[in-house]
Amino acid sequence: MPMIDVYATAGTFADTISLAADVAAAVMDVEQVPNIPMFRKNTAAFVHELPAGSIANVDGDSNYVRVQVLTNAGALDRDKQVAVGERLTAIIAAAAGADSLAQRTWVLLTEAPEGGWGLWGHAHTNAELVTAARAEIARQSGA
Template identity: 75%
Template sequence: MPMIDVYAASGTFGDTKKLTQDLASTLMAIEQVPDIPMFRKNTAAFVHDLPADRISNVDGDSTYVRVQVLTNAGALDRDKQRAVVRQLTDLIAAAAGDPSLTDRTWVLLTEAPDGGWGLAGHAHTNAELIAAARAEIAALAGGTQG
């Protein structure tokens, strides 16, 4: 149930709603989690528009995008890490209408420690999240577990 934060200069993206939905659904697909309400409702992306003077490299350029992806510990193996970085970078460049933005998009992958994923006022462990997902799958299947 990752959270995605995108930081960019105001006006970088035309349709931020579509971008947030594309980022969230792409990450959910890469993680290969079940397509159940628990994951659909709790995988989200946020775009933070910043004035251009709030972003700078050493040379003063502000045409960069920072994407921070927070997942629970162990959610992404190495292949999934590579897929997240590549696919989210491509989505960012496409949403900006600027293919060269792939060279200026930084993707940071961060893992919440076990027990450090708060939802509904509770700090969940990975085992608790898995149990909750299995319970929801069973309930959706009419009480049969698959």
């Protein structure tokens, strides 16, 4: 159940709700998270609109977007990492209406360490999270 944060200067995106939903759906799709209510409700993206001057590269250019994707350990193999980077970059550029933003979008992929995945008020280990997910999949499929 990935969590995604998008950081950009305020006004970069006209519709942040659609952007958040599109980004969350794309990561869920690439990660191959089952499309069941529990997972849909616990996969979210947060769009952080920062004041002008809050983002800069080493030259002082501020027309960048930073996307951080947090997943449980091992959720994204190398092919999925590449796919997430490509899909999120395309979604960001389209949402901004600026194809050139694809060259200025940074996508960071982060895995939660053992015991570092907080969900339902508890810091789960990766094994606990996988066990809970498998139990919910079985429950939803009637097995």
